[in-house]
């Protein structure tokens with residue numbers, strides 16, 4: 124069995140690393156905030172002092188941190204993976220970051236004789252914990268075949284979509300659809316509310332029909348309960364939309380809907396709501412509409 128290194132124990136990484144340990148992989152961990160690793164160490168994972176030390180002990184090194192610069196730091200930085208990685212090792216970055224930066228990182232690793240896959244994910248914290256993520260993979264056929272058993276512990280649909288950077292392009296495509304769904308859900312809930320129907324029953328009715336979506340099923344009830352705990356934070360959602368706008372600009376494609384939603388999220392960030400879940404998008408529309416969506420309890424906040 125390959126030795127697996129894991130870097131980044133946030134909302135996603137925690138569940139994903141646990142899946143690997145439960146599947147019997149020998150896992151070496153590093154996280155910037157060391158305390159987050161404690162429960163996984165109790166379950167048998169080994170702590171390493173830096174990303175570099177993780178790489179030195181591992182055949183396959185997984186990273187899942189926040190943004191492009193954070194991946195650059197844990198891979199290319201002073202105590203990064205690049206300085207410990209062995210020739211023949213495989214780095215799998217599962218964060219959502221810039222497709223262009225991904226190709227540059229892959230080139231750095233290639234000079235050390237190591238390969239890279241970009242394998243960003245979709246499916247939220249629920250998918251990470253249950254091993255049901257969708258994983259979009261960019262890289263060579265050979266490296267994807269090598270990674271597949273490891274990826275299968277974390278995801279139920281693993282799609283090889285092209286060379287280095289292609290996984291990130293498809294993830295950004297995913298985000299265009301996700302935020303479009305989210306905005307549509309928020310508009311629809313406000314419309315139902317103002318029209319005087321029971322919003323919870325309306326949600327039940329449309330969830331099972333053609334309007335059904337992951338967003339409606341998983342985040343609709345949170346809006347009805349005014350539960351803003353994040354599966355995916357507004358900060359990270361906004362980061363992904365910035366990546367979409369940059370990438371669309373580079374290839375010359377208009378993305379008016381995504382640009383509009385980017386601005387709505389900006390209003391929430393400026394109100395200090397960046398750590399709330401991305402479904403709190405409804406608060407931007409509520410501010411425009413002048414009223415709030417209420418669940419069946421009638422409570423609103």
Ligand code: NAP
Pocket residue numbers: 131132133134135136154155156159187188189190192193194196197217218219220244245246247248354355356359363
């Ligand atoms: P999160 O809960 O905010 O965790 C971020 C993780 O990255 C933490 O482990 C954090 O370390 C680490 N980190 C950030 N900057 C770092 C740096 N400069 N150096 C070292 N470590 C750093 O985020 P998340 O929700 O798990 O998301 C992680 C990635 O997955 C993001 O790219 C996100 O876009 C993507 N993603 C998330 C979801 C979702 O639903 N949450 C879904 C699909 C994809 P600390 O613990 O020290 O803060």
